[in-house]
Amino acid sequence: MDYKRFHFLATVQLLxxxxxxxxxxxxxxxxxxISLVRKDTVFLRWAPLDASTWLKTNQTGYKVERYTMxxxxxxxxxxxxxxxxxxxxxxxxxxxxxxxxxxxxxxxAAQALLGERFELDLKNTDVMQIANxxxxxxxxxxxxxxxxxxxxxxxxxxxxxxxxxxxxxxxRYLYRVISEKGGAEAGRGSVFVNMDEPTYLPPxxxxxxxxxxxxxxxxxxNPLGKSMYSYxxxxxxxxxxxxxxxxxxxxxxxxxxxISSKIYLTDTLPVSVPKGYYRVKxxxxxxxxxxPSGIRSVNRSMSLNNPExxxxxxxxxxxxxxxxxxxxxxxxxxxxxxxxxxxx
Numbered sequence: 001m002d003y004k005r006f007h008f009l010a011t012v013q014l015l016x017x018x019x020x021x022x023x024x025x026x027x028x029x030x031x032x033x034i035s036l037v038r039k040d041t042v043f044l045r046w047a048p049l050d051a052s053t054w055l056k057t058n059q060t061g062y063k064v065e066r067y068t069m070x071x072x073x074x075x076x077x078x079x080x081x082x083x084x085x086x087x088x089x090x091x092x093x094x095x096x097x098x099x100x101x102x103x104x105x106x107x108x109a110a111q112a113l114l115g116e117r118f119e120l121d122l123k124n125t126d127v128m129q130i131a132n133x134x135x136x137x138x139x140x141x142x143x144x145x146x147x148x149x150x151x152x153x154x155x156x157x158x159x160x161x162x163x164x165x166x167x168x169x170x171x172r173y174l175y176r177v178i179s180e181k182g183g184a185e186a187g188r189g190s191v192f193v194n195m196d197e198p199t200y201l202p203p204x205x206x207x208x209x210x211x212x213x214x215x216x217x218x219x220x221x222n223p224l225g226k227s228m229y230s231y232x233x234x235x236x237x238x239x240x241x242x243x244x245x246x247x248x249x250x251x252x253x254x255x256x257x258x259i260s261s262k263i264y265l266t267d268t269l270p271v272s273v274p275k276g277y278y279r280v281k282x283x284x285x286x287x288x289x290x291x292p293s294g295i296r297s298v299n300r301s302m303s304l305n306n307p308e309x310x311x312x313x314x315x316x317x318x319x320x321x322x323x324x325x326x327x328x329x330x331x332x333x334x335x336x337x338x339x340x341x342x343x344x
Contacts, residue, residue, distance in 0.1 A: 031057070031189030033177050034228065036286050037199045042164040045155060045285045046177045047148070048187055051141035056186035057159075057179040058113070061089035064162055069192075070172040079174065084164055091157040099157055109147035109154045112140040149230045149285045161286075167195050201290030204232060204280045207262070211269065211276075211298035218278060218296070220263040229282030229290065234265045240277040240295055269300045276300065 030053050036043040044064065048054040063086045067079035091099070096110040148155035155161035167173065172194045179187040208219045220232065235243040246267060269276045277297045282290040311323040 029189045031177055031179070031187040033175065033189040033191040034285065035175065035191050035193050035199070036228070036284065036288070037193060037195065037197065039198070040165065040167060040169070040195075042167050042173070042175070042193055042195075043286050044162045044164065044175055044177070044191070045148075046160055046189055047145050047285075048141075051137040053187050054141045054144070055137065058090055060179045060181040060184075060186045061087045062159055062187075063178045063180070064088065065176045065178065066164065067174040067176070068171055069174055072170045085162060088159045088162070090159045096157060099153055103151050103153045105147040105151040105154045106157070109144050109151075109158060112144040112147070113158065115140075146230075149283070150287055152287045155285075155287070167193070169195050171195050199228070201228065201282065201284065203291040204229070204282050204293040206278070206280060206293050206296045209278065209296045209298055211301060214269045214271070214300055216267045216269055216276060216278070216298055218265045218267075218280070220265065220280060220293075228284045228286075230285050231283050232263065232265065233281045233283060233289070234267060235279050235281065235292070236267060237277040237279075237295075238273050238275070240297070243277075243279060243292075245281075269298070271300070274300050 030049050031046050032049060033044065033046040036045075046062075048057055064084040066082045066084055068076055068082075069079050070076065090113055093110075093114055096106060096114065099106040100110060144158060145160075148158050148160050152161055164175075172192065174190060174192055176190045177188065179185065205221045206218055207221045210217050218234070233245050235245050237243040265280065267276070267278070275297060277295050279295050280293040284290065307324040309322060309324045311321075313321045315321055
């Protein structure tokens with residue numbers, strides 16, 4: 001590590017430790033905070049680490065603070081504090097009603113936050129109903145956060161998103177997200193931001209692509225953990241120029257040390273598209289996409305359906321009249337005759 005950078009990090013950590021000790025603040029963080037730096041704006045997203053913390057912070061609300069730690073290479077001691085927002089709580093029901101009309105993701109988030117019951121009707125069985133009731137809070141928490149990942153409006157309504165448009169070049173900040181009420185703390189988290197280092201979003205890498213009878217499978221090298229993507233969108237084109245996202249569920253990767261680090265995306269190539277071009281975009285928790293991957297293509301293979309012989313008649317013992325049935329949609333793609341019968 002570069003010595004100057006190490007010295008800066010060590011000094012900032014020391015200032016941060018002194019700041020927390022002076023305010024009698026515990027160092028335990030149970031709210032994850034990430035940032036996205038774009039020119040003169042910092043986008044902040046945060047989320048409690050568990051359903052229990054989420055339920056508490058929904059009641060206590062959040063306070064977001066910014067500490068200027070460095071300006072033009074000079075460490076500021078003590079850091080300059082600015083409160084960006086106080087008592088930031090989820091939106092009331094009336095605001096959710098308006099948001100639902102504009103944001104499809106708001107329906108799930110509103111139900112997770114405000115609904116009396118939240119059950120996924122996956123299977124109409126008593127076992128599933130019991131499991132859903134037992135895990136209701138976890139379901140609310142998970143689906144609310146995933147909806148926030150897909151919509152900035154939803155994330156704001158859930159009090160999990162904030163934009164800071166007042167940062168300046170040459171400055172480095174510590175952002176703190178705190179949830180407390182009446183001296184009792186429900187959650188906290190923090191993130192460091194360098195305004196001279198815009199957030200880099202790497203393009204996904206399509207590792208392989210295969211096709212069989214119109215079924216296309218793509219494999220991605222999993223960049224999660226090295227980047228900021230929470231899910232992926234597969235796009236297809238018939239001419240390699242005009243791409244459109246496929247109407248399918250987002251592709252996410254469950255993180256587990258024993259699970260393959262690869263991500264699989266699939267598509268069914270229509271018969272009308274003899275050659276498909278594909279690319280993938282990663283979507284951040286800020287509902288913003290990163291740059292697209294490189295373009296990969298496949299040709300649609302055609303399997304011949306065997307004609308079904310329906311009748312065979314001998315004609316004067318010298319020839320046969322054979323009748324068959326065949327999918328007429330296959331005629332344009334094969335060299336088989338379109339007639340239903342022929343003498344041989």
